[in-house]
Amino acid sequence: MAQFLEQIINGLVLGGIYALIAVGYTMVYGIIQLINFAHGEIFMFGAYIALMLVTVFGIPFWVALPLSMVLCGMLGMLMDLVAYRPLRNAPRLSALITAIGMSLALQNLARMIWSARPRQFPAEVLPTIFLSQNAISLPGGASLPYRDVFIILLALILMVALNRLIYLTKIGKAMRACAQNPVAANLMGIKTNRVIAITFIIGSALGAVAGVMVGLREVVTPTMGYYKGVAAFAAAVLGGIGNITGAMLGGIIIGLAEVFGAGYISSGYRLAIAYIIMIAVIVIRPSGLFGRSTGHRA
Amino acid sequence: MKDRLTPKNIIFALFVCFLPLLMYGIDAIALFLSHQDIYLGLPSGDYMLRIIVRAYLYMLLAIGLNIVCGFTGLLDLGYVGFYLIGGYTAGLLMARLGVSYWIALPLAVLNGALWGLLRGAPTLRLTGDYFAIVTFGFAELLFRIVKNEQWLIGGPNGLVRDIPPPAIFGMVFNQNWHNYYHILILLTLVVFIAYRLQHSRVGRAWVAIREDEQAAESMGIDVSRYKALAFAVSAAIGGLGGGFVAQFQVNISAPFFEFWESILILCMVVLGGMGSIRGAMIGAAILGSLGEVLRPGFIIPYQFGGSRYLIFGIILILLMRFRPGGLTLKKA
Numbered sequence: 001m002a003q004f005l006e007q008i009i010n011g012l013v014l015g016g017i018y019a020l021i022a023v024g025y026t027m028v029y030g031i032i033q034l035i036n037f038a039h040g041e042i043f044m045f046g047a048y049i050a051l052m053l054v055t056v057f058g059i060p061f062w063v064a065l066p067l068s069m070v071l072c073g074m075l076g077m078l079m080d081l082v083a084y085r086p087l088r089n090a091p092r093l094s095a096l097i098t099a100i101g102m103s104l105a106l107q108n109l110a111r112m113i114w115s116a117r118p119r120q121f122p123a124e125v126l127p128t129i130f131l132s133q134n135a136i137s138l139p140g141g142a143s144l145p146y147r148d149v150f151i152i153l154l155a156l157i158l159m160v161a162l163n164r165l166i167y168l169t170k171i172g173k174a175m176r177a178c179a180q181n182p183v184a185a186n187l188m189g190i191k192t193n194r195v196i197a198i199t200f201i202i203g204s205a206l207g208a209v210a211g212v213m214v215g216l217r218e219v220v221t222p223t224m225g226y227y228k229g230v231a232a233f234a235a236a237v238l239g240g241i242g243n244i245t246g247a248m249l250g251g252i253i254i255g256l257a258e259v260f261g262a263g264y265i266s267s268g269y270r271l272a273i274a275y276i277i278m279i280a281v282i283v284i285r286p287s288g289l290f291g292r293s294t295g296h297r298a
Numbered sequence: 299m300k301d302r303l304t305p306k307n308i309i310f311a312l313f314v315c316f317l318p319l320l321m322y323g324i325d326a327i328a329l330f331l332s333h334q335d336i337y338l339g340l341p342s343g344d345y346m347l348r349i350i351v352r353a354y355l356y357m358l359l360a361i362g363l364n365i366v367c368g369f370t371g372l373l374d375l376g377y378v379g380f381y382l383i384g385g386y387t388a389g390l391l392m393a394r395l396g397v398s399y400w401i402a403l404p405l406a407v408l409n410g411a412l413w414g415l416l417r418g419a420p421t422l423r424l425t426g427d428y429f430a431i432v433t434f435g436f437a438e439l440l441f442r443i444v445k446n447e448q449w450l451i452g453g454p455n456g457l458v459r460d461i462p463p464p465a466i467f468g469m470v471f472n473q474n475w476h477n478y479y480h481i482l483i484l485l486t487l488v489v490f491i492a493y494r495l496q497h498s499r500v501g502r503a504w505v506a507i508r509e510d511e512q513a514a515e516s517m518g519i520d521v522s523r524y525k526a527l528a529f530a531v532s533a534a535i536g537g538l539g540g541g542f543v544a545q546f547q548v549n550i551s552a553p554f555f556e557f558w559e560s561i562l563i564l565c566m567v568v569l570g571g572m573g574s575i576r577g578a579m580i581g582a583a584i585l586g587s588l589g590e591v592l593r594p595g596f597i598i599p600y601q602f603g604g605s606r607y608l609i610f611g612i613i614l615i616l617l618m619r620f621r622p623g624g625l626t627l628k629k630a
Contacts, residue, residue, distance in 0.1 A: 035427050086619055092426055093373055094618045097568055100375075100561060101614025108608035226557075230438070237431070268446035275435040275442075282428050283420040 005142040007263050008256070013148045013217070015255025016155030020210035021232035022239070022247035023162060024203030030179040030242035031199055033092065037099040038079060039207060040229020041106035044222065046072045046208025047215040048114055054125045061127055065212055069205040076204025077197050085193065103226070110222040118219035130216055151213045158206060159248050166244065171198060179242065227271060231258065234278035240288025249290065253277075314482065318475035321347045347474040351546065353586035354481040355539055360566040360578035361492050362535030367564065368573035369501060370528045371508030373430040376437030377563055379417075380410045380533040382555035384540020386444060386451070389458040389550050399464035403541040410537020411530045418529035422522050425511070437560060445552040456552030461544050477546050484542060488535055492575050495531065504528055505573070558607060562589070565610050568617060571624025580626060585610065 021043050028036045046068050053064035083102050087095045123131055130150070135143040166172035174195045177185040186192045210232075214224060235254040239246025254274050261273035281288060313320075321343035331338060359381060366374045384406040391397040391405060421432050444456035453459060463472035464480075471480065495501050503524045506514040515521050544550055566585045570577030589606060617624065 033427075035431070083615055083619075090618070090622060093371070094622050096373060096427060096430065097564070098615050098618040100564075101611045101618070103611070104558070104561060105608050105611030105615065108605065108611065112605055112608065230434075233431075266446065269442060272439055272442040275438050279432050279435045279439075282424065282432050286424070286428060 002138075002141040003263075005138060005140060007259050009142075009144055009148055011256035011259035012252065013151050013213075013255070014259060015252035016152050017210045017213050017228070017251075018232045018235045018255050019248040019251025020155055020158065020206045020213075021229065022235040022251045023159075023244055024207045025233050025236040026239070026241055026244055026247040027175075027199050027203050029236070030244075031175065031182070031196055032084070032088070032095075034084065034095050034099060035233070036084075036203075037096075037229075038083075038102035038106055039076075039203065040225035040232070041103050041110070042072055042076050042079070042204045042225070043207035043211045043214075043229060043232075044110060044220075044225030045075060045106065046204075046211030047220045047224065048110060048211075049208070050212045051119060051121060051215060051220055055122060058125075061121075061125065061130075065209070068212060069208045072208035072211075073201035073205040076200040076207075080197055080200040085196075107222055107226060110225075114222065116222055118221045120219050121215050126216070147216055151216070154209065154213070158209060162202070162206070162244065165202075171195070175199060230278075231271065231274040234274040234281075237278050238281050238289055240290045243288065243290055246288055246290035250288070253289075317350065318347055318478050321350075322475075344474050347478055349587060349590045351474065351477050351481050352590070353583055354478075354485050355543060355546075356563065356566060356586040357579045357582040358481070358485050358488050358542075359536060359539045359563050360570070360582040361488055361575055362532050362539065363563050364567050364572065364575065364578040365492065365495075365504075365528050365532040365535070367567055368578070369496065369504035369508065370525060371572075372525075373426070373564075374433045374532070375430045375557075375560055375564070376417075376433035376435070377532070377536055378555050378557065378560040379433075379437035379440045380414060380536025381540045381543070381559070382437070382440050382444065383413050383533075384410045384537030385544045385550050385555065386456075386458065386540070387537070388541035389461050389544035390451070392544065393458050393461045394452070396462075399462075399545055400466075402544075403538070406541030406544075407534045407537045410540065411534035414529040414531075414533025414536075415526060417533075418526050422525055434557070434560075437555075438557060441552060441555055441557070444555070453551070457549065458544075458551070459549045461548055461550070463545055463548075481542060481546075484538060488538065489575060489579070491531075492535075496575065500524065500527065508573075562610065565614055568614060569624055571626040574624070574626055577624050577626040581624070585613075 021039065024039045024042070025036060028034060028039070049071050050061075050064045050068035053059045053067055054061055059067065079102060083098050084095060087098055128134065130147045132145050132147065134147075135145040136149070138144055166175060174185070174190045175198070177188065177190055178192055178195045182192050185195075210228075211220075211224075214220070214228065218224075231254055232251065235250035236247045237250070238253060239248070239250030241247075254277065257277060258270055258273050262270040265273075323343070324341075324346065325343040328338065328342070359377070362380075363374060363377045366372055366377075387409045388399070388402040388406040391402040392399060397405075417433070417436050421429055424432060444451055448454065451458060463470050463476075465471065471477070503514070503519045506517065506519055507521055507524060511521055543554075547554070562585065563582075566581035567578050568581070569585060570579065570581030588609075
């Protein structure tokens with residue numbers, strides 16, 4: 001029972017992380033119909049940047065987290081500017097290959113800078129509440145670390161904030177308009193390129209938060225963007241790519257499925273479960289669980 | 299290939315045929331110089347020959363991938379899956395069951411084609427991004443399976459050890475120059491098949507599907523059948539490459555068939571120009587040998603081990619930006 005409860009908690013935490021990454025995939029796809037393979041790498045850079053800020057520069061964790069978001073947002077915008085914007089009118093295959101090239105380049109850049117050695121946030125630089133022994137005891141002997149509570153709450157807050165941003169603000173409206181019809185949006189005086197840049201910034205910043213969250217619980221490696229990125233992409237596909245609410249729910253489902261699959265089937269197939277779900281969804285129901293409700297995707 | 303036995307072509311053919319001699323000649327020169335206390339630090343002929351064999355193997359795989367990516371215009375991110383299937387089919391048959399290479403190789407090809415069709419069946423209706431994702435997931439799943447299923451593969455991490463070299467009447471082909479001629483023959487065969495296919499009704503149908511699927515269908519082309527054929531042929535060539543690599547490497551394991559290998563082959567096809575056999579070969583020759591030159595410890599220091607793939611990534615980005623048609627084609 002205790003194990004079951006802990007698995008559920010792990011699944012929810014992982015799901016929250018996946019949801020944050022998946023939102024980045026799905027927002028970009030909603031507007032420019034590009035699978036941004038390099039988004040996983042942005043997520044990985046988020047973790048490394050925060051790690052460097054706290055260890056090398058000695059910046060407190062609570063400052064490093066937003067700083068990492070800002071820097072990753074800029075990285076995402078830069079990526080759009082140099083790689084994707086020139087190909088806006090090119091065949092979609094070209095943009096897809098560029099995205100793969102970007103992912104390859106960034107991943108190996110990280111390997112060159114930080115080496116392939118797995119790293120962790122050292123215990124002394126983290127706020128003490130995040131140490132794994134600080135936990136709430138649950139009935140049945142299970143424990144719920146404060147760290148996990150923080151991750152789930154932060155993910156939830158960011159999701160709600162994103163949702164509000166998209167439905168209540170002017171820029172959100174512009175994003176929805178671009179997702180529906182970029183040409184018409186442009187004719188109405190919306191600066192499409194600026195909206196796309198902002199989409200990249202928001203997606204990348206959320207990805208950076210997810211990266212830091214993974215860094216709190218697991219290790220940081222140059223390949224984490226690739227592995228976690230694919231699982232998050234599976235979440236986006238599951239929720240119906242282009243659909244933000246779908247991506248959030250898809251993230252939770254993939255997170256739970258992965259944790260239970262690893263716990264009860266075989267840990268070697270941890271990632272395979274996400275792949276299987278992804279393939280099954282694409283082949284059986286390409287629009288995803290929640291469909292692509294036009295007008296609500298952004 | 300309209301050119302016949304012109305002097306240029308004869309010289310080229312002779313050069314290719316006697317490349318192994320040339321490589322061993324380097325060894326002889328280095329040995330001679332070392333007696334005079336001169337050390338040029340030349341790479342050994344055997345090592346060079348292995349690089350050339352590897353480059354030819356990549357040419358073969360690039361031609362195979364080019365059939366799906368270049369001719370029918372579908373982005374296949376999981377080509378390494380068929381390479382893996384060929385490698386493990388031949389490797390397991392030979393190392394575990396003692397099957398002769400000459401039987402295991404055709405079986406590897408057939409198994410590759412079979413899986414090409416199996417993977418093709420559910421993806422026939424998919425286009426663009428979704429097709430790419432499914433192919434990617436397929437290759438990753440296969441990779442996980444060989445990595446985890448020890449009862450099937452035997453060793454940890456998908457290791458199959460001591461794959462015997464091919465032999466005819468007690469003549470064992472395990473020298474590097476044997477492998478050189480071996481891959482040369484296979485490559486020639488594959489180039490011939492791909493070339494004949496490209497210039498036939500089938501090749502024209504593939505290109506028509508690439509240009510406009512609906513128009514092709516309305517012209518009476520059975521899109522599903524031609525796509526399935528492209529998947530099967532492409533996968534069979536991947537299986538062939540895998541069958542060869544099993545005996546070439548002697549030991550194979552899962553890291554051989556990682557996802558990035560797919561991307562590397564894709565890089566070759568894109569670099570040379572999608573849809574062109576010659577382009578795929580040029581791309582494979584450049585990246586196949588560049589990959590060896592950029593291997594850590596040769597020119598690049600060890601601590602920058604990942605820079606090889608960093609350069610491949612940058613090549614992809616720059617090509618798509620400035621020359622989407624690749625090096626050999628003028629326009630996209």
